[in-house]
Amino acid sequence: MPHDPGGERTPVTQRAVERIKAMIAGGEVGPGERLPTERDLAVQLGVSRSSMREAIRALTTLGVLEARHGAGVYVTALRPADLLETFSVLAEVSQGQTLLEVLQVRRMLEPAATALAAARADARDLERIGALLERMDGSDAMDCAGAPGGAAPEGGTRPRRESPDGGVLDTAGADLGFHQAIVASTGNATLAAIGEGLSSRTFNARVWAGHREAGLSAALHEDHERIHEALVARDPDAARAAATVHVLRVERWLRADLAQGDGAGTRTRAPGR
Amino acid sequence: MPHDPGGERTPVTQRAVERIKAMIAGGEVGPGERLPTERDLAVQLGVSRSSMREAIRALTTLGVLEARHGAGVYVTALRPADLLETFSVLAEVSQGQTLLEVLQVRRMLEPAATALAAARADARDLERIGALLERMDGSDAMDCAGAPGGAAPEGGTRPRRESPDGGVLDTAGADLGFHQAIVASTGNATLAAIGEGLSSRTFNARVWAGHREAGLSAALHEDHERIHEALVARDPDAARAAATVHVLRVERWLRADLAQGDGAGTRTRAPGR
DNA sequence: GAGCGCCGAATGGTCGGACCACTCTGTCGT
DNA sequence: ACGACAGAGTGGTCCGACCATTCGGCGCTC
Numbered sequence: 375m376p377h378d379p380g381g382e383r384t385p386v387t388q389r390a391v392e393r394i395k396a397m398i399a400g401g402e403v404g405p406g407e408r409l410p411t412e413r414d415l416a417v418q419l420g421v422s423r424s425s426m427r428e429a430i431r432a433l434t435t436l437g438v439l440e441a442r443h444g445a446g447v448y449v450t451a452l453r454p455a456d457l458l459e460t461f462s463v464l465a466e467v468s469q470g471q472t473l474l475e476v477l478q479v480r481r482m483l484e485p486a487a488t489a490l491a492a493a494r495a496d497a498r499d500l501e502r503i504g505a506l507l508e509r510m511d512g513s514d515a516m517d518c519a520g521a522p523g524g525a526a527p528e529g530g531t532r533p534r535r536e537s538p539d540g541g542v543l544d545t546a547g548a549d550l551g552f553h554q555a556i557v558a559s560t561g562n563a564t565l566a567a568i569g570e571g572l573s574s575r576t577f578n579a580r581v582w583a584g585h586r587e588a589g590l591s592a593a594l595h596e597d598h599e600r601i602h603e604a605l606v607a608r609d610p611d612a613a614r615a616a617a618t619v620h621v622l623r624v625e626r627w628l629r630a631d632l633a634q635g636d637g638a639g640t641r642t643r644a645p646g647r
Numbered sequence: 648m649p650h651d652p653g654g655e656r657t658p659v660t661q662r663a664v665e666r667i668k669a670m671i672a673g674g675e676v677g678p679g680e681r682l683p684t685e686r687d688l689a690v691q692l693g694v695s696r697s698s699m700r701e702a703i704r705a706l707t708t709l710g711v712l713e714a715r716h717g718a719g720v721y722v723t724a725l726r727p728a729d730l731l732e733t734f735s736v737l738a739e740v741s742q743g744q745t746l747l748e749v750l751q752v753r754r755m756l757e758p759a760a761t762a763l764a765a766a767r768a769d770a771r772d773l774e775r776i777g778a779l780l781e782r783m784d785g786s787d788a789m790d791c792a793g794a795p796g797g798a799a800p801e802g803g804t805r806p807r808r809e810s811p812d813g814g815v816l817d818t819a820g821a822d823l824g825f826h827q828a829i830v831a832s833t834g835n836a837t838l839a840a841i842g843e844g845l846s847s848r849t850f851n852a853r854v855w856a857g858h859r860e861a862g863l864s865a866a867l868h869e870d871h872e873r874i875h876e877a878l879v880a881r882d883p884d885a886a887r888a889a890a891t892v893h894v895l896r897v898e899r900w901l902r903a904d905l906a907q908g909d910g911a912g913t914r915t916r917a918p919g920r
Numbered sequence: 921g922a923g924c925g926c927c928g929a930a931t932g933g934t935c936g937g938a939c940c941a942c943t944c945t946g947t948c949g950t
Numbered sequence: 951a952c953g954a955c956a957g958a959g960t961g962g963t964c965c966g967a968c969c970a971t972t973c974g975g976c977g978c979t980c
Binding site for chain 4: 383411412427430443445
């Protein structure tokens with residue numbers, strides 16, 4: 375804590391946030407541990423429960439705290455994935471120019487990440503990646519056949535909400551999973567979390583829809599297969615090149631889509647300014 | 648009250664968050680615009696004002712909304728910098744292994760960013776970068792000059808300038824500014840915001856302090872100068888190489904520092920597990 | 921008529937209390 | 951010994967009141 379402003383009037387809620395952060399930073403409560411009840415904390419810090427709740431809400435959305443109804447408030451594991459969950463908002467809200475910037479960043483990150491994955495991925499990782507690749511192929515081919523009802527919504531590791539949409543989203547989801555599995559196999563959780571934040575389901579769906587229209591899905595498939603081959607061959611350079619080509623292709627498509635659909639069908643809000 | 652017996656029991660507050668997000672995504676309210684008052688929104692969405700306030704608080708900490716006391720609640724410009732402000736929490740809270748991961752990500756990003764900057768920076772950018780470089784030299788040069796050996800100036804801290812935090816923080820701040828100016832001159836605001844989030848003043852200060860002890864500040868200076876030269880020469884390849892070397896050097900130092908200070912002076916919280 | 925200062929409405933910030941929904945635990949009944 | 955149940959504890963929601971700040975307009979002064 376730098377300094378306690380002598381005469382500054384900081385909102386009560388924010389002070390509560392700082393205090394709680396200090397409790398964590400100071401080791402008073404560690405990752406996974408439970409803090410006092412809202413009521414106790416409110417008394418302890420001398421604020422009302424409402425304000426304390428807002429403070430907790432703030433830290434909850436930051437991924438630092440986790441509130442379990444009926445149980446208590448807990449400090450998260452403070453893993454990068456916890457703290458970077460908010461990141462996805464960027465990819466969700468972004469439009470036009472910013473979306474392009476996001477892709478530029480991915481163009482910097484993904485090649486390096488993929489190369490690293492080629493060097494580090496173990497057999498289990500490769501198997502998972504291969505499975506996702508096949509699933510992508512499959513769900514894309516039969517996408518006109520309508521969405522199969524019950525099916526198996528569970529994939530074992532899917533804490534995320536499943537969107538009950540048809541093939542496009544399935545393909546997009548598999549695509550997302552494919553890339554996430556790759557960055558995850560770098561062994562760098564921070565990198566994985568950032569990579570996840572830079573992708574978004576909705577954007578991916580848009581890409582796949584666009585590509586289908588343009589009849590370019592095949593190119594994406596080939597990209598994916600080349601990436602997969604490079605990973606299996608444990609060839610970082612090839613992996614880097616394949617990833618670069620892939621991101622570049624998406625970027626190129628987005629650029630064209632933005633230029634063309636400017637104010638057209640795609641809900642691209644024109645900032646005007 | 649009319650419940651939704653459909654089955655899904657989503658917390659009221661979260662529903663409010665979604666609704667507001669939808670209002671923004673749907674263009675009902677644009678960046679910079681003001682939305683209805685808390686009271687009106689609460690009535691409009693059928694929730695209490697408390698819950699609405701928590702929803703607003705959540706979106707505020709995400710950088711999507713901005714509340715001005717007495718005035719109203721406004722949508723931010725939705726610039727990447729707004730949405731990625733939360734990002735810094737990672738760099739703040741991270742320790743040990745995660746810090747290393749963060750540096751690995753920077754090792755992927757900064758070289759590419761610096762190369763891009765070499766191609767895109769205009770005269771004004773270069774001037775700013777150069778100024779920061781000089782400022783860094785100036786505030787740091789006097790430390791190394793005096794005691795190259797183990798003779799630490801611990802004993803009598805001479806009253807140094809007016810700097811409240813002394814030269815270390817100044818140097819660290821200038822270092823931070825130096826790199827941020829570089830990524831900013833790529834013209835990619837998203838990249839700049841991410842780069843900013845991956846750095847942290849406290850970490851930088853630690854690096855500089857550590858480097859001074861190890862007597863390696865000179866190496867960092869040389870790195871910076873090489874980067875600067877490459878930028879001025881508009882040589883992307885040289886810039887990429889220089890940035891790589893630089894980040895790698897910091898990473899190497901951190902790795903050594905972590906290995907050595909494991910359980911020692913550095914407050915590295917042991918998760919136990 | 922122009923400029924300035926003050927007041928009050930509008931709005932976010934804080935508070936305290938009440939009740940609901942959920943979780944956990946210890947006890948009771950079988 | 952095991953399972954169902956009831957109670958206490960905790961987060962989630964709602965309500966109504968009041969405080970602090972902002973901003974616009976009214977009236978005063980010059």
